Amino acid sequence: MANHETGGLAANQDLPLLRIRGLGVRFGTFNAINPLDLDVRDGEFLTILGPSGSGKTTLLRAIAGFQAPSEGGIEFDGRDIADMPINRRPFNTVFQDYALFPHMTVRENVSFGLRVRGTGRKRLNDRVDSALGIVGLEELGARYPSQLSGGQQQRTALARAMICEPRLILLDEPLAALDAALRRQMQNFLKSVQRQSGITFLFVTHDQSEATTMSDRICVMRSGSIEQIGTPRDLYYRPKSKFVASFFGASNIIEPCEVIDARNDVTSVRTAVGTFAVAGPAPEGGSGLALAVRPEAFGIGNGKPVNQVELTVVSVSFIGSETITELRHRDASLEFKMKTRSDPAASPPAPGSVLTVGFDPAECALVSGDRG
Amino acid sequence: MLAEDCVLWGFAALFILVPLASFLVYGFFFVVDNSVVYRPTLANFVEILSNDSYRTTFFKTLRMALEVSAINLVLGYATAYFIWLRPPAWRNFLVIALAVPLLMSYIIKIYAMRGVLGTNGLLNSVLLALGIVDEPVSALLFNLTAVRITLSVVLLPFMVLPIYISLERIPNSVLNAAADLGAGELQTFARVVLPLSLPGGIVGAMFTFVLASGDFLAPELVGGIEGFTYGRLIFSQFGLAFNWPLGAALSILLMIVALAVIYIARRLGNPRWQR
Numbered sequence: 001m002a003n004h005e006t007g008g009l010a011a012n013q014d015l016p017l018l019r020i021r022g023l024g025v026r027f028g029t030f031n032a033i034n035p036l037d038l039d040v041r042d043g044e045f046l047t048i049l050g051p052s053g054s055g056k057t058t059l060l061r062a063i064a065g066f067q068a069p070s071e072g073g074i075e076f077d078g079r080d081i082a083d084m085p086i087n088r089r090p091f092n093t094v095f096q097d098y099a100l101f102p103h104m105t106v107r108e109n110v111s112f113g114l115r116v117r118g119t120g121r122k123r124l125n126d127r128v129d130s131a132l133g134i135v136g137l138e139e140l141g142a143r144y145p146s147q148l149s150g151g152q153q154q155r156t157a158l159a160r161a162m163i164c165e166p167r168l169i170l171l172d173e174p175l176a177a178l179d180a181a182l183r184r185q186m187q188n189f190l191k192s193v194q195r196q197s198g199i200t201f202l203f204v205t206h207d208q209s210e211a212t213t214m215s216d217r218i219c220v221m222r223s224g225s226i227e228q229i230g231t232p233r234d235l236y237y238r239p240k241s242k243f244v245a246s247f248f249g250a251s252n253i254i255e256p257c258e259v260i261d262a263r264n265d266v267t268s269v270r271t272a273v274g275t276f277a278v279a280g281p282a283p284e285g286g287s288g289l290a291l292a293v294r295p296e297a298f299g300i301g302n303g304k305p306v307n308q309v310e311l312t313v314v315s316v317s318f319i320g321s322e323t324i325t326e327l328r329h330r331d332a333s334l335e336f337k338m339k340t341r342s343d344p345a346a347s348p349p350a351p352g353s354v355l356t357v358g359f360d361p362a363e364c365a366l367v368s369g370d371r372g
Numbered sequence: 373m374l375a376e377d378c379v380l381w382g383f384a385a386l387f388i389l390v391p392l393a394s395f396l397v398y399g400f401f402f403v404v405d406n407s408v409v410y411r412p413t414l415a416n417f418v419e420i421l422s423n424d425s426y427r428t429t430f431f432k433t434l435r436m437a438l439e440v441s442a443i444n445l446v447l448g449y450a451t452a453y454f455i456w457l458r459p460p461a462w463r464n465f466l467v468i469a470l471a472v473p474l475l476m477s478y479i480i481k482i483y484a485m486r487g488v489l490g491t492n493g494l495l496n497s498v499l500l501a502l503g504i505v506d507e508p509v510s511a512l513l514f515n516l517t518a519v520r521i522t523l524s525v526v527l528l529p530f531m532v533l534p535i536y537i538s539l540e541r542i543p544n545s546v547l548n549a550a551a552d553l554g555a556g557e558l559q560t561f562a563r564v565v566l567p568l569s570l571p572g573g574i575v576g577a578m579f580t581f582v583l584a585s586g587d588f589l590a591p592e593l594v595g596g597i598e599g600f601t602y603g604r605l606i607f608s609q610f611g612l613a614f615n616w617p618l619g620a621a622l623s624i625l626l627m628i629v630a631l632a633v634i635y636i637a638r639r640l641g642n643p644r645w646q647r
Contacts, residue, residue: 066548086551093552099545101646103567113553116563144645164554 015078017042017168017200018063023072025058032058034224035072040202042167042200045194047203047211049247050221056204059221060172063202064093076168083246091168092161095175098153100145106132106156107141113164121162121350131159134193151182158193171203175210187214208247212236219243238280245292252336255290266361276307281361288369295324295339297363300355308358311336316348323348327357394557396627398619408616416621426605426622433602434629436516437585440523441577442493447524448531448576452569455532456539467536470529478526482593485522489513489594514596522590527583531576538572539565571641582630 016039024035033055040046048056061067063074065086072081081089092113100109111128119127132138135155145153154174161169171190191214194201205211211218212232220227220235220243228240239245242253254271256329259282261268267282268275269291276291283289311327314335320342327336338357349355400412420426455466473481488494489512496508512518522541542565550560588603595601609619 064548064552087554087556093549095545095549097543097545099543099548099549101546101564101568103643112550112555112563116550116553116555116559146645146647153617160549160553321636 016040017077018202019075020063021073021075021076023059023062024070024286025055025062025067026070029222033062033069036226038219038226038229040168040200041217043198043200044216045191045201045203045214046219047205047215048221049103049205049208049211049218050227051206051247053223054221056206056221056225057115057172058224060093060170060202060204064090064091065089088110091166091170092164094154094157094169094171094174096173098145098157098174100153100156102145102161104144105141106137106143106148107143109145109156110141110159110163112160117164127163131163134162134197150178151186154178154186155189162193162197162199166199168200168202171201173204173206175205175207183210190214208249212248220247229350237363237365239292239367240283240367242290242292245290245367250292250294250365252293252295253290254293255336257289257291257366259289259366267366269366272331273334274309275308275363276362277361278366280366283366283368290367290369291364292367293336293359293364295337297359298336298338299340299359300349300357306358306361307364308356311355311357313349313351313353313355315351316317318342318348325349330354381459396624398616399624401617403615403617406614416547416618417625419618420621420625429600429605430625432516433585436520436523436601437581440520440527440584441580443520443524444531444580445573445577448528449535449569449573450533451500451528452532452572454541455536467533474529479556479589479593481526482522482590485525485590486513486594489518489521513594515598516595518594518596518598519591519601522594523580523584523587526590527580530579530583531573534575534579535572536570538569541616542568546550571643571646574637578633578641581633585627585629 018038018040020036020038020040021028022032022035022037023033025033036059038059048059050056058067065084069082072082073080076090104112107128110131111124114124114127128141129138132141135158137152137155137159139153140148143152145156150158157174158169174190175186178186187210189205190201203211203214212235215232217229217231218235221227222243228235228244230238235244236248239248239250242255246253254273257269257271259267260275261354262269262282265280267278267280269278269289271291278291309329311329314326314328316326317324322339323342325338325340325348327338328334330337335358398408399416400414401408401410402413402415403409420430450608451470455463455470458466486493489498491508491510493512495512496505499505499509500507512521546564546568547560550564555563586603587601588607590608591599591601591604595604606619606626608623609615609622613619
């Protein structure tokens, strides 16, 4: 806040709300988190995305204070908080299992943070009313958690975390326990609460589509390290590694591939199934590369895209609006998946037939292969 | 399912309810010249309720049981809480250590307490060594206080275990949530831990009260004349006076109290938020 009031200093405005430097967590000899840096900007929705065991929850627990880091520092708003007790940390958490107090009503749960601070009754009631209003639980204040649905418990947990008006809320896979339809609804709800309140959200999930829909930025984690940080579009169109590419659905990986030419922001690569053009400069340290192509980037024959390859149809599955075709290259035993819009007029290609498949240089990415 | 239920209820009826009922029914008979007259009457109950010495013993015993429950609630909660705060490996060891005395003979435990409380006993040695008393205290044995102390010690596991179980059931994330929302350790205890574990305390207090109010051996062995309790009164009707009908009637009254306490404990120990 102070930064905005003083105006002029651009450097101050760029200061991240949460600044993590060299933070590592070890359990015995196992590195749950390798020393890493991460900045969380004021007001953003940042998602930590990764498969189970990637260290994302451990990272969140270290920030919340439930897990003591083995090394490194955490700064919040310029203050070092690495050794600060949990109850003094100026932000709140929404837990995976909600962790509502079972012996308290919704109102009592939500007001807990104010009651431990000794807030006066009038002020407390106003704040609780407004928090319940935001999450749409005005009518259910007298219920106990055991009398609520999963979504309602979720909303209660969110209201409880918001009641002390923190500038940052940590969310640990809060939607994991909900069914698919409710989860989608809660994603939109969380996003809109975040946007309207301006509170910074640090959200942990293993669900790529959830991260993509909700986040301003995504931090992909793998085996205790940060693999890539960027906007959802960055990660989707410009993954840096094979891991990120396949996590974001670019499941056709052609490797090895070798850079043979790079100019005018177009890089040419040679692979076992042909030579292709890729938009963008070649990555530094150009060895151990792979070419990642999204299934929906492929098109059959027409339109003359730059990159073309002849493939044999293995199988065709019709899934409604889209048709998925499994293909194989005749020499290299590489398999491909193509996702196309279903065409009511055309009959699908027969298995065994040979297709010329093309893709646009902008719809593929040069990525690094597996680490180590 | 239905067949299994029938078998279960059949066993319960055959081995518990039928013997119990066939014994309790004696409470409605009476004795003439040392032999039981099998004619229904309420005379025993009229006798018990109108006789001062029966009434006094009855209320003295209930009061003593209540005191034992109260002492044990405090001691038992402290013990359970202490165990709960240990690292997991320690916890299991301590819980087992606490449960071992439950497998031992009741009478041995009471004799052990007699050794502790006696004039040359452990407690007196400690008091002497600490300089709290100048000569051994004989007032520790053969009175109602000795019964209170003995029952408190012997019944402690019945208090600790249910409290410990309810502490164990509090999810870690709930405690984390309290800290996360700004509660210090004391506030977390007062606002979260205590209310969530109190149902266990109520169950423990019920166990302790019911077991203490009906106990016969401890008062008999450490109670002396002052420690004449309701349990001893019942025993004297069967073992000394050979008045089974009066003994059964006394038992029926105690059973009514016990059932009432169990009912109340069920209500209190199952608060609205759990249902």
